[in-house]
Amino acid sequence: MSEFSVDLDHLDHIVAKLEALAGFVHDHLDDLDKGVTKLPEIWKSLGAQGYADAHREWADGAREFADGVREMSAAAEAAHRRYTVAMRANGRMLRGS
Secondary structure, rough: OOOOOOOOOHHHHHHHHHHHHHHHHHHHHHHHHHHHHHHHHHHHOOOHHHHHHHHHHHHHHHHHHHHHHHHHHHHHHHHHHHHHHHHHHHHHHHHHO
16 A cells, blocks of 8 residues: 655645746736837837737736646645545544544
């Protein structure tokens, strides 16, 4: 029989880190987007349009990444809940209650 264990405190730490990362990315993307929207006021050329298009594509990918990180965080949080329930049930069975 193999031994399986889960460090719930470490899992909590991972959930918090993932949430913080996703929030950081979203917050900074919003700030970057605001800056890029001001560029046409000071930069008028084909390069400016190319930069805006490239930024939009990059920002879409970064948002998709942050959304994926949030999904991983939610999955880790759900796993934490399930492990906690399983540990309590196992404890009750071992105590015979």
